[in-house]
Amino acid sequence: MNADELQQLDQNLNWHPCAQMKDYETFKPLxxxxxxxxxxxxxxxxxxxxxxxxxxxxxxxxxHPLLKEALFKQIEKFEHVLFAHTTHDTIVQLAQKLTALSLNLNKVFYAGDGSSAVEIALKMSLHTRTLKSQKHRQRFIALKNGYHGETMGALSVSDLALYKQPYAEMLFTPIFIEAAYVDNLDSPLWNDANAHWLKTERILEQYADSTTAIIVEPIIQGAAGMRIYSADFLARLASWAKYHDIHIIADEIMTGIGRTGKMLACEYANVEADFVCLSKGLTSGWLPFSVVLTSDAIYQLFYDDYDRGKAFLHSHTYSGNALGASLALATLTIIEKDxxxxxxxxxxxxxxxxxxxxxxxxxxxxxxxxxxxxxxxxxxxxxxxxxxxxxxxxxxxxxxxxxxxxxxxxxxxxxxxxxxxxxxxxxxxxxxxxxxxx
Ligand SMILES: Cc1ncc(COP(=O)(O)O)c(C=O)c1O
Missing domain, CATH: 3.90.1150.10 (Aspartate Aminotransferase, domain 1)
Structure with a gap:
């Protein structure tokens, strides 16, 4: 097939992501x-x-040759078996590495893409409130200009009208607060956001008893236009949340696994979140694969005899996909070693x-x-x-x-x-x- 034919067929048959397809008439896909x-x-x-x-x-x-090698090694063994009631070396080694990223996040739940990981963290947080008889805590707080993905929950806690406007009526509405943006890391605000925080805290106080979680892209908001905000602001927000028994969901889907110069961007603010979502760089972008890290304390709330009805019955067909796991394990090994x-x-x-x-x-x-x-x-x-x-x-x-x-x-x-x-x-x-x- 020559290039013209291929592009024409593509135009006839394919619907590309995040695009006005009419643009493809004048600028053909590469x-x-x-x-x-x-x-x-x-x-x-x-x-x-x-x-x-x-x-x-x-x-x-x-x-990357080492990632290719890891993938081929896994393919030789098996490519995918459901991750319900099965396990294997690769995924256990991966879990060891992921749980070593922080002090308390020692449980790993698997999904396929970033948006699904966000949905899982939102659901887990909300579900704990039922388990703890705290049903008054149904609210989410999120940052203005934030972006967390395209599925309904993820879109609800996002604040970019371009992506969410057409579906506004189907979405739930969190409280949005503004981060203290900095021009750069040497801005005084980076280490001291006290004035901004005091204003924010006054807004937050009224939601202290009704909120289940605050979701953030730690330190830098990608889709908002790579907007960096104060590490001190994040630290204060997290300690306020902890004081009020509100979870922090760190959406590290863009920032995680070394991108910002730390394994997790939360480290800039010494914040240990209750949920960390990772994807993208986790497999160095080889396969759709994502995880939610959480604590034993949260895990234990769901742990009981089956007929007590406490289990987290969330599943994706490809949860814990072995090929993705092999790539994530190899990626983490390289990122750390080199x-x-x-x-x-x-x-x-x-x-x-x-x-x-x-x-x-x-x-x-x-x-x-x-x-x-x-x-x-x-x-x-x-x-x-x-x-x-x-x-x-x-x-x-x-x-x-x-x-x-x-x-x-x-x-x-x-x-x-x-x-x-x-x-x-x-x-x-x-x-x-x-x-x-x-
Ligand atoms: C911070 C953040 N969260 C969530 C997502 C959604 O991830 P995915 O596109 O894999 O669903 C993205 C994607 O760009 C993102 O940047």
């Missing part, structure tokens, strides 16, 4: 031939840099310097900010969706995969990207920006 490291190779021979790690998941890049948290913190400096250079040269970007292997800056003209699409298209033509969100341009590259590729990324981003300036 035809992928292969992908390795930080590069995607197209059928026309062009190589493009995956500057957003394929929606934030390819933390060890594409086609010190990728340290590497992410080194990348922070380099990414920041590169983005700042573009901002200084073009005067088209401001508010450059970075944490770990994430850097972002805002367009001086604010949000222009048409421009975002044009920029992404031009960038792809000249060799980089980027997808600006709202008023923000960002890079979130694989943690093992080379310095030369980063320099190329800087040059090509600059070029694309200058070519399609509005």
């Amino acid at each position: 035809i992928i031939k292969s992908a390795y490291g930080s590069y995607i190779e197209l059928a026309n021979g062009k190589k493009i840099i995956d500057a957003i790690s394929s929606w934030w998941c390819k933390s060890l890049g594409h086609n 010190n990728f948290c340290v590497r992410a913190r080194e990348l922070q400096t380099i990414l920041y310097a590169h983005m700042k250079e573009i901002a200084d040269k073009t005067h088209l970007l401001h508010n450059v900010r970075a944490i770990g292997a994430i850097v972002a800056a805002d367009f001086v003209w604010g949000h222009n969706e048409k421009y975002n699409r044009l920029l992404a298209q031009q960038a792809a033509r000249i060799g980089i995969l980027i997808r600006p969100i709202g008023s923000t341009l960002y890079w979130l590259p694989p943690l093992n990207i080379s310095l030369q590729t980063l320099t190329d990324l800087k040059g090509l981003t600059l070029q694309a920006l200058l070519q399609v300036t509005p």
Whole structure:
């Protein structure tokens, strides 16, 4: 099949995610031939840099040989057997590694994607309230501008109108509070958000007895446009929650497993959540696989004779999928062994310097900010969706995969990207920006 035929058939048959399909008439989908490291190779021979790690998941890049080896080893044994009343080496070793990430989160529940993990954490929290005869605690609190996925519960606790507006009538309504945003990690607010906190606390007090959980993307809100907020704010929010017997759900789906320079972004605020959701980078984006970590204390509430009706009867066909587990285990092993948290913190400096250079040269970007292997800056003209699409298209033509969100341009590259590729990324981003300036 030649490229034109393939694209035409794609247009006729496929419905792509997060897209107005009419746009595909004028900008045809890129035809992928292969992908390795930080590069995607197209059928026309062009190589493009995956500057957003394929929606934030390819933390060890594409086609990592050790991940491939781990996957093939598992395939030789078995690919998938239901995880109800079965177990095996791989998943037990994975659980050992996951439960070592924090002091108290020593139980692992499995799902398939990030949104499902969020649903599980919401349901578990709510379910504990029935088990503890605290049915008055039915409310969720979430952060303004937060994003937690596309299923109904996850969308309910998200605050991005673009994604939730059409379904507003079907969704439940949490209380949204505003985080104390910082320009950068050296902002005084990062370590001291007292003034902002006092205002927030006054709002929160009225919900102290009716709330089951507060859900946050710790430290940085991805889909909101890579907005970083004060570690002190998160610490105060978590300690307020603990005092009032309210759970903290840390949605570490984007931030977890080294992306921010820590295994969990919660570590920036010394927060131990009651539930941690992980996906994306957990398998370095090889397969849909997610987990919810929680504490023994929560687990014990559900633990009883079956006929007491306390079990958490949530299941997904592919919960604990063995291939995903083998990749997660191999990813965690590599991230730890090769010190990728340290590497992410080194990348922070380099990414920041590169983005700042573009901002200084073009005067088209401001508010450059970075944490770990994430850097972002805002367009001086604010949000222009048409421009975002044009920029992404031009960038792809000249060799980089980027997808600006709202008023923000960002890079979130694989943690093992080379310095030369980063320099190329800087040059090509600059070029694309200058070519399609509005
Ligand atoms: C913070 C956060 N939570 C949840 C999700 C949803 O994950 P998934 O797309 O795997 O359902 C995302 C996806 O971008 C995310 O960034």
